[in-house]
């Protein structure tokens with residue numbers, strides 16, 4: 001059964017699930033240790049001659065955005081941002097078939113409100129740093145990229161996706177019974193327009209590469225083995241533009257969206273915590289996690 005079809009079963013499944021109290025962790029059925037490995041989740045290669053860095057996401061199995069991952073990502077990004085010699089950043093995945101599976105669902109399931117707040121602050125930080133980056137940012141999407149993974153790609157200046165029909169990309173939050181926050185929605189609308197975003201978000205649409213190119217969610221498709229060379233070629237074109245003019249233009253386009261979150265950060269964290277710790281939402285997340293597990297059997 002496809003994940004999308006399986007997700008439709010969530011509603012009928014949820015009636016069979018046991019209830020648990022607000023803020024109380026249900027029995028741990030899932031491995032909560034997976035992302036606690038101490039090996040680096042991000043590998044950065046910087047070429048001082050070209051001024052371009054390649055960030056490889058290497059957090060098995062699916063580069064899910066855990067608190068540890070996001071912290072490492074932001075530290076890496078900050079270091080590159082402070083290095084005046086670094087003008088461009090390509091983000092890609094070292095994991096087979098997946099760019100990023102989006103937010104780590106285990107960070108949102110059975111966690112205390114304090115921990116959820118800390119996690120959400122890190123998600124905001126990743127978006128603020130990447131969307132507001134002075135560097136030229138290119139996502140080399142060499143695998144599926146749902147929800148938060150799609151957000152990460154949308155936050156870059158340019159998106160190249162591997163032309164592999166089984167890969168999908170989109171903000172599919174509603175399929176999990178959750179809602180894409182306003183700044184996820186704004187980032188998508190800034191890229192593909194209001195109408196496409198409205199429909200995609202309500203239906204939780206996951207696009208294959210050709211559909212994603214058609215709606216403008218990605219800018220270019222290439223065979224998977226050419227993704228880094230295509231990203232490097234595009235980067236060369238962007239590097240030819242004087243930095244200050246490009247950076248001011250980028251800031252002019254993105255500042256109103258960034259300001260909207262910056263001036264509502266605390267309220268946004270509170271909204272997230274209130275929403276995600278609701279019994280009904282925890283129940284949906286649990287059912288979704290079970291579906292992900294069952295997919296294998």
Ligand SMILES: CCCCCCCC/C=C\C/C=C/C(=O)SCCNC(=O)CCNC(=O)[C@H](O)C(C)(C)COP(=O)(O)OP(=O)(O)OC[C@H]1O[C@@H](n2cnc3c(N)ncnc32)[C@H](O)[C@@H]1OP(=O)(O)O
Nearest residue numbers: 061064101102103104105106144146147148179272275292
């Ligand atoms: C009133 C308004 C209030 C607003 C409040 C805002 C609330 C909004 C909150 C949050 C927004 C949410 C954003 C998100 O990003 S949620 C995450 C969404 N992600 C997904 O739906 C992706 C799910 N995963 C997949 O579809 C697939 O795993 C895949 C296509 C990425 C890869 O497929 P495949 O290679 O076949 O791998 P498996 O499915 O077998 O997975 C391997 C392994 O990884 C686990 N896993 C997958 N995704 C996640 C994840 N996102 N988080 C944690 N773990 C994940 C999966 O369970 C398997 O685990 P294993 O069995 O232990 O190996």
